[in-house]
Amino acid sequence: xxxxxxxRDSISRAADRLFSAEDPKRIGIYGPPNAGKTTLCNxxxxxxTGDAMGPESHIPHETRRARRKENVEIKRNGxxxxxxVVDTPGVTTKVxxxxxxxxxxxxxxxxxxxxxxxxxxxEAMHWLREDIDGxxxxxxxxxxxITQVNTMLIGIIESRDIPVLIFANKIDLEESSVQRIKNTxxxxxxxxxxxxxxxxxxxxxxxxxxxxx
Amino acid sequence: xxxxxxxxxxxxxxxxxxxxxxxxxxxxxxKIRLILDGVHEGNIVILERGLSPxxxxxxxxxxxxxxxxxxxxxxxxxxxxxxxxxxxxxxxxLMGRTNEGKLTVxxxxxxxxxxxxxxxxxxxxxxxx
Ligand SMILES: Nc1nc2c(ncn2[C@@H]2O[C@H](COP(=O)(O)OP(=O)(O)OP(=O)(O)O)[C@@H](O)[C@H]2O)c(=O)[nH]1
Ligand SMILES: [Mg+2]
Numbered sequence: 127x128x129x130x131x132x133x134r135d136s137i138s139r140a141a142d143r144l145f146s147a148e149d150p151k152r153i154g155i156y157g158p159p160n161a162g163k164t165t166l167c168n169x170x171x172x173x174x175t176g177d178a179m180g181p182e183s184h185i186p187h188e189t190r191r192a193r194r195k196e197n198v199e200i201k202r203n204g205x206x207x208x209x210x211v212v213d214t215p216g217v218t219t220k221v222x223x224x225x226x227x228x229x230x231x232x233x234x235x236x237x238x239x240x241x242x243x244x245x246x247x248x249e250a251m252h253w254l255r256e257d258i259d260g261x262x263x264x265x266x267x268x269x270x271x272i273t274q275v276n277t278m279l280i281g282i283i284e285s286r287d288i289p290v291l292i293f294a295n296k297i298d299l300e301e302s303s304v305q306r307i308k309n310t311x312x313x314x315x316x317x318x319x320x321x322x323x324x325x326x327x328x329x330x331x332x333x334x335x336x337x338x339x
Numbered sequence: 340x341x342x343x344x345x346x347x348x349x350x351x352x353x354x355x356x357x358x359x360x361x362x363x364x365x366x367x368x369x370k371i372r373l374i375l376d377g378v379h380e381g382n383i384v385i386l387e388r389g390l391s392p393x394x395x396x397x398x399x400x401x402x403x404x405x406x407x408x409x410x411x412x413x414x415x416x417x418x419x420x421x422x423x424x425x426x427x428x429x430x431x432x433l434m435g436r437t438n439e440g441k442l443t444v445x446x447x448x449x450x451x452x453x454x455x456x457x458x459x460x461x462x463x464x465x466x467x468x
Contacts, residue, residue, distance in 0.1 A: 219399055220413030220448035221406055237408045244413075248403040251396050272456055277420045278395045285392035310420070 150197055150208040151338050152257055156250065156283075157264035158275055159186035159216025162295040166264060166321040167213040171195050173327070179213055185229045187239060189215045190246035192253050200331055207339035209260075214253060215246030217275055254282065260289045260338045267294040267318065268301040271310040280311060291337050292316045293330070298323045352383060352450070352465050359388035359440055367394050371401050378414055378447050379405075381468055388440025389418050415451040417461045418443035 155163045167179040179195055181188055195211045223240035227233065254261075261283050265271050283290050292311055294304040298320040308316045317333050319326045355377055362370055370390065375398075377384045390398060398416075406413050418441045444451075446465065455462040 217399065218413070219402055219416055221403075222412045222448070223408050240406070240408060244403040244406045248400045251400045251403075255393075255396060272420060272458075274416050274418065274453075274456075277418075278392070278399070278416075282392040282396045 150210045151259040152194070152210045152212055153260045153262060153334075153338055154212045154214055154250075154253060154258040155262050155264060156214055156254070156279060157216060157293075158266075158273065159218060160184070161216065161264040161266045162321045163216065163264045164189050164213055166262075166293065166295065166319075167193075167195070167211055169321050169324060169327070170200075170211055171198060173331075174198050174200055179211070185226065185231075187216060187221070187226075187243035187246070189213055190239070190242040191215070192246070192249050200335055202331060202335040202339075205335065205339070207335045209334070209338055212253060212258065214250040215243065217247055217250055217279055219275060221247075254279075254288075255286070258288060260291075262291050262293055262334075263314075264293045264295050264321075265307055266296050267304055267307055268296050268299040271307045276310075280314070284313075289337055290314055291333055294318045295321050297325060350467060352381070352467055354383045354385060356385045357387065359386075362386060362388065367391075367397060370394060371398050374398065374445055375401060375405065375414075378445060379411065381447055381450065383444065383446040383451065383465060386443040386445070389443035412448040414445055415448045415453065415463075416443065416445045417453055417456060417463065419461070420458055 155167055157163055162182075164180050164182045168182065171177060171179050175195065175198055180193055192215065193213045195213075197208055198211050199206050199208045221240045221243050223233075223236040226236035226239050231239070263276075263280065263283070265276070280290070292307060292314050294302075294307045294316050296302055297304060297318045304316065304318045315333065315337075317326070317330055319330050357373070362373075365373065371394065374384050374386075398414075402414050405411055444461070444463065447468075450466050450468060452464045452466075453461065454464055
């Protein structure tokens with residue numbers, strides 16, 4: 127990025143924030159594949175708008191297009207915040223179509239899925255650079271949070287000064303460790319939940335209202 | 340890509356260590372090309388001081404656009420978790436100027452496998468194609 131474009135970008139971003147105070151903030155749901163991003167989005171949109179956002183699956187890269195649900199109004203303690211929820215494809219640095227074959231997929235379908243997945247990841251990165259005002263970073267708390275994708279993405283989000291909340295998902299699983307996530311990203315607030323079971327959703331909505339309202 | 344050289348070249352894995360000074364002189368896209376061209380040839384690329392967050396974001400995006408079934412599966416990349424530096428202005432951070440550098444290893448996803456990673460140690464297995 128050139129010096130001037132850098133300055134221009136940061137000024138126009140600051141101006142956008144100043145002048146569009148009433149426009150709902152676009153909150154991107156980011157994280158590695160399979161963390162439960164779509165499950166969370168579906169829960170949020172079902173709770174507050176009545177309809178769902180997209181298909182969930184145990185097969186990675188189920189979401190291969192960023193999807194936006196506009197004007198999701200969340201009511202908290204007599205106040206209400208309105209956000210746009212953007213469900214994004216799980217970010218990775220590699221996609222091997224042969225992994226999909228293990229899920230009983232035909233080869234041509236697996237190849238198509240991997241093509242769409244790579245486009246989807248590129249799209250998610252693009253959204254992050256251009257169109258996102260806040261991030262909910264979803265992690266599977268049963269897995270090791272110290273991965274390159276997580277550290278790179280959190281670094282990218284921090285460098286752009288985008289507010290971020292970390293969601294430690296899947297606390298219903300026995301191997302879940304919320305503390306491990308807190309230790310890895312001590313500079314950010316971590317909220318635990320089970321998007322699947324609906325555990326701790328009150329705190330989830332409180333924090334969303336507090337951070338992005 | 341490296342197919343034609345199968346017989347003539349001695350077997351082994353090439354490692355390119357790129358100094359921070361060398362990388363500093365390149366534009367972002369030149370850095371990304373340098374890395375991905377090396378990785379496409381099956382090399383392991385080690386950056387003395389790594390990339391800025393913005394460059395990492397573009398590296399992911401360009402890598403995705405180059406993945407092709409049976410030819411290129413993408414990259415494995417490892418560096419130490421960034422220690423948060425709250426110093427520096429927004430502009431400094433946008434320009435990557437507080438990025439005091441973190442050793443970064445990048446290789447073809449089908450040849451390099453991370454065995455262990457924590458804040459102080461990265462252990463990886465490199466195999467030949
Ligand atoms: N046990 C448990 N499973 C969950 C939870 N949330 C999601 N899952 C499961 O995890 C799998 C992945 O969920 P998705 O919501 O599709 O994950 P995603 O992050 O959107 O994945 P991609 O779109 O592929 O990036 C599905 O099988 C979900 O049912 C949770 O809180 N607990
Ligand atoms: Mg999804």
